[in-house]
Amino acid sequence: MSCAEPGGVTAEPSYTDPVSDTSAISLHRRPWQEWATLAARLILGVTVLVAGLLKVTRLDASVQSVRLYQILPWDVAGFVGTALPILEVVVGLLLITGTFTRLAAIVGSALMVAFIIGIASVWARGISIDCGCFGGGGAIEASLTQYPLEILRDTGLLLTGAWTVWRPRAPFAVDNWLFAPLDPTASEPEPIAEDDKESTR
Amino acid sequence: MSQSNREQLRRNQAAQAKQKRLNRIIGVGAVVLVVVLIGVFIAVLFQNQAHTSTTSSATPPNATGSKDGIVVNPGKFTAGAPVVELFFDYQCPVCKQFEGIYGASLKSLAASGAIELRYRNMTFLDNNLNNDASLRAGIGAACSDFAGQYSAYHEQIFANQPAKEGDGYTDDMLRVTIPATVGITGADLTSFQSCYDQQTTKAFVSGTNEAASKGGVNATPTFHVNGKDLSLQTIAGVKPEGLGDLIKQNA
Numbered sequence: 001m002s003c004a005e006p007g008g009v010t011a012e013p014s015y016t017d018p019v020s021d022t023s024a025i026s027l028h029r030r031p032w033q034e035w036a037t038l039a040a041r042l043i044l045g046v047t048v049l050v051a052g053l054l055k056v057t058r059l060d061a062s063v064q065s066v067r068l069y070q071i072l073p074w075d076v077a078g079f080v081g082t083a084l085p086i087l088e089v090v091v092g093l094l095l096i097t098g099t100f101t102r103l104a105a106i107v108g109s110a111l112m113v114a115f116i117i118g119i120a121s122v123w124a125r126g127i128s129i130d131c132g133c134f135g136g137g138g139a140i141e142a143s144l145t146q147y148p149l150e151i152l153r154d155t156g157l158l159l160t161g162a163w164t165v166w167r168p169r170a171p172f173a174v175d176n177w178l179f180a181p182l183d184p185t186a187s188e189p190e191p192i193a194e195d196d197k198e199s200t201r
Numbered sequence: 202m203s204q205s206n207r208e209q210l211r212r213n214q215a216a217q218a219k220q221k222r223l224n225r226i227i228g229v230g231a232v233v234l235v236v237v238l239i240g241v242f243i244a245v246l247f248q249n250q251a252h253t254s255t256t257s258s259a260t261p262p263n264a265t266g267s268k269d270g271i272v273v274n275p276g277k278f279t280a281g282a283p284v285v286e287l288f289f290d291y292q293c294p295v296c297k298q299f300e301g302i303y304g305a306s307l308k309s310l311a312a313s314g315a316i317e318l319r320y321r322n323m324t325f326l327d328n329n330l331n332n333d334a335s336l337r338a339g340i341g342a343a344c345s346d347f348a349g350q351y352s353a354y355h356e357q358i359f360a361n362q363p364a365k366e367g368d369g370y371t372d373d374m375l376r377v378t379i380p381a382t383v384g385i386t387g388a389d390l391t392s393f394q395s396c397y398d399q400q401t402t403k404a405f406v407s408g409t410n411e412a413a414s415k416g417g418v419n420a421t422p423t424f425h426v427n428g429k430d431l432s433l434q435t436i437a438g439v440k441p442e443g444l445g446d447l448i449k450q451n452a
Binding site for chain 2: 056058059060061064067068070074082083086089090094099100136137138139174178179180182
């Protein structure tokens with residue numbers, strides 16, 4: 001019945017389709033998953049933001065840390081070392097504010113995958129470095145390396161990122177305003193309810 | 202008919218609302234992008250500023266041909282003598298230890314002409330320790346080469362390395378105390394201090410660090426014989442007086 005409705009065009013990517021009466025749902029009726037997403041979003045966002053801020057003022061050190069992994073060619077490492085802290089700050093801010101949440105979480109998760117690969121790689125090759133994740137870095141004594149801990153931490157962060165990619169909708173997000181449904185007052189029963197079910201799987 | 206008009210109106214309103222929403226999304230996306238670009242611009246600006254603050258620049262007279270280090274014994278080594286390269290950072294405690302144990306031995310090998318000795322200065326500990334003492338010490342050492350005192354100056358830097366890593370070298374140490382110790386005086390001292398104050402050799406020192414890093418050296422001390430790495434463990438296996446033979450074996 002609704003296929004001819006103009007409202008049909010409001011079908012959005014699954015995370016942008018709050019049920020049309022979102023405003024009517026009081027906080028206690030939010031599914032627990034949304035609160036989990038808020039927590040996941042903030043944990044990943046704050047961590048990445050802090051990591052970025054600690055490095056962004058000292059880009060030379062950041063470049064040097066990337067070079068110590070001995071994975072990327074010299075010049076590419078220079079670019080990555082410069083861009084990484086800036087990217088981290090941006091992704092951190094987007095996640096904390098809940099702006100373009102899914103996209104930010106995809107990038108954040110990709111960063112974690114890259115970090116895990118990098119750390120596992122230096123570990124496997126027997127290189128002794130501080131990961132330089134929060135600034136610092138540098139070659140260190142083999143006994144001082146913390147590879148298992150660093151990988152565990154990044155795996156945890158990857159999980160928060162993956163969760164946020166899967167269920168990006170959460171309270172206190174710019175997305176809730178940005179992707180607000182069209183004219184909720186005029187809405188009639190819409191197929192978006194279907195979509196929502198689909199997105200929650 | 203009126204039904205159709207109402208329908209039309211509804212369609213228009215819906216289309217407008219949709220357009221407005223799209224504009225909002227694009228607008229916020231654009232703001233995010235602009236903020237990012239400004240951030241990148243500022244970061245690049247700061248970095249370039251940090252790299253180009255010197256007014257004059259000069260290369261030490263005994264610099265290697267590729268400007269990646271300084272030859273300690275120019276003109277003294279015999280043709281075909283093994284090229285020994287020592288990579289170090291003036292703030293590196295193990296480098297000070299190495300200098301203390303094998304420094305004299307290396308210098309006598311260099312003086313006798315048995316090896317060509319090249320010092321390749323690195324400054325990456327500045328980044329780790331968040332100061333600029335490695336760079337300033339390197340600048341001082343390179344400036345001392347104009348007075349022909351490079352080797353002695355180098356030795357004195359390590360002799361005066363602060364007990365606590367990260368405390369760094371004072372300007373007073375590098376521009377007054379060490380020159381006095383190694384005998385840079387008079388006009389030489391004036392030009393040395395001018396060289397140090399204006400960071401005339403900064404570009405050269407940054408270049409030696411970069412060249413070493415590009416060559417894959419990222420820890421100090423590192424010891425190369427004819428371009429091949431000779432591990433610290435191997436060197437530690439011989440007494441200082443056996444260093445010459447070890448170099449010959451690995452040449």
